[in-house]
Amino acid sequence: MIRVANLVKTHGPLRVLDGVNLDVREGEVTALVGPSGGGKSTLLRCINGLESFASGEVAVGNDLKLTGGKAHDTNALLALRRRVGMVFQQFNLFPHMTALENVMSGPVYALGQSKASARAAAEKLLARVGLAEKAGAKPATLSGGQQQRVAIARALAVNPRAMLFDEPTSALDPKMAGEVLAVMRDLAADGMTMIVVSHDTEFVRGAATVHRMEAGKIVQSGPPTAVLD
């Protein structure tokens, strides 16, 4: 469903991504592991179109494609981002909106849905991540784990067919990380296509495929047991 071919991203003389190939099948959880600075987060950001790249291509489904070496086409970018959701290490909730408004922001401001219909869907999503009672709370009053769960609900609200997780639990203590990982497992069980950058070994063991990245290259791929042990 997501296919990355020969992706090269340079930063001056540095090849941040150095010919990355990746194939993620529908409904599959793919984990990216490896040392910091290996290019895992940059790869996710390239897939989501937050970064441009020098050459290669990213394809999502059969019809959406980002090509290296030029500025991305705006319409393709918008369509791709609505198909691929993203969750950030620092949550990046909108501090001036309540939890519910955060979840509604995509459907209302990106998809142009009415507030009434977006509200009903957003309430269901908050319930799904276990935060129905926090709908009216501002992000600043929520714990880190709660904030990340709201961020996941927000990404899900535009009905993406795949989700990118960029170290979603790295900023959290183990208990809060556990809350977030539970939500992610639930999503995976539902058949969501996911690419996860994570240092959480236990979660990574549940993935279908694991890729180890070092110095901008995928150096090892395979089932968790093969890559991790």
Place this chain on the structure above:
Amino acid sequence: MTLRFRTAAAFAAALSFLPPLAAQDQQPLRWGTDPTGGAPYIYQDNDGKFVGFEVEIADFLAAKLGRASQMVKGDWDKLPELLDKKEIDVVFNGYELREDMVRKYAVTRPYYVYRLQLVAHKDDATIEGWADLPAREGRKGKSVGVLNGTVAHEYLKEKYGDKIDLKINPDVATVMGLVKDRRLDATVQDGPAAVYFCKEMPQLRPVGEGRNPGFYVIYLAKSDPALLDKLNAAFRDGVTSGRFEAIYRKYGIWNDDQERLGYWLDRPWPPFAAANKSEEEAKPKSNPWPRMLRELVEAAGVTVLLAVISFPLAVLLGLLVAVGRVYGPGWLAAVLGVYVEVLRGTPLLLQLYTIYYLIPKVFPGFDLTPFQAGIFGLAVNYSAYEAENYRAGLLAIPRGQSEAALSLGMTKWTAIRRVVVPQAVRIVIPPVTNDFIALFKDTSVCSVILITELTRKYNELYNFNRDYIVELAAVTAGLYLLMSYPLALAARLLERRLGTAHPGGRP
């Protein structure tokens, strides 16, 4: 030659370089004037030299007193304060004989008899006399320009009140120019100014009879009776020798009224009783405060109106400029950068002056009323400062915020509008509030374009009620505070209402 003798000779030689003792004793006669008050009283000729009938009379008086003539410049309506501070010896610039002034200062005999002259545009057939000024059935009152604090100002205010649209400005050439350009219907000036400007500007004509004759006099400190006697003696000489007449004829302002100067040389002076009473008992009986307070509060209303209309416009404009600078294409950012620097780098006074007086000369269609020009000028000037506030706010929002918005599929502009701008606006509430209060007080600059707001009204009242200078200043300052403090509180409330997370410290 003995040593002693040589020393004495050297001492004598050194002394001979000093000016004679008598001249050292005689300080120059410092006469306070406001050259911007204009012709024919005092103005600069083509060589930049100050000329005018008052300059010539001052030189005459100084010569009679055996002193040098030294002009000291000040704001016309603040000349008495210069006298109080002993910066000048006499106030000498078309000051009329007024009871309230006589209570505080010593006064010479008159050097000129003036009348108030109505001046209108030559093509304006609707003004044929004084009776055409006030509002009548089916017709608005005429807009009439006067100089602040003059007898003409007081006369029109008392005679016509709200029935005419009184516009106040400190500069005679400006007011005359506005009548010439037909942006004011008429002006009332002292005779000499009317005569001079009707000659200089052929579009102007005197209308109706001269009214309310009065005297130009020189004011000086009561503590200097010797100077008063000398000046009066010099006046007698000037009148009887025909020297004054010669000067007035040179400037075209001699008329039959001046025959009375001779009459007043030997009559009791000044011609009202108040002068002989002490300052305390001479105070007028009726209490002027209800009227003054009402006028001050009305003017404060104009101040509030100027501020609350112009500031939201400044904020909106500033926000657009900031967004354009931060997110717009390079050429736009460059243009907006110039916009901000030009507006920040030039005085508001000059901008208001340009908008109201200069632009209509180049583009006659852009003829704003004073109030519109004031709103426009304040909004544009403050938009430059608000643009910088908002630019700081926009740059302070972490990149992750716009990335999160983009990752939800929002367009760049939707992300800016829904996510970045609302947060930036909240961050900069404190400096924006600051600017609102600053603008509030800057509304006083609008008095240069004929708007009577609180500070202008204070100046006006202060001129006619010099017995209450301190009280009026206190009340005016109090009114400003009374208006700006609630604004500050409201902004604080807004800040708390909209406030986002405060990562530490008292919000």
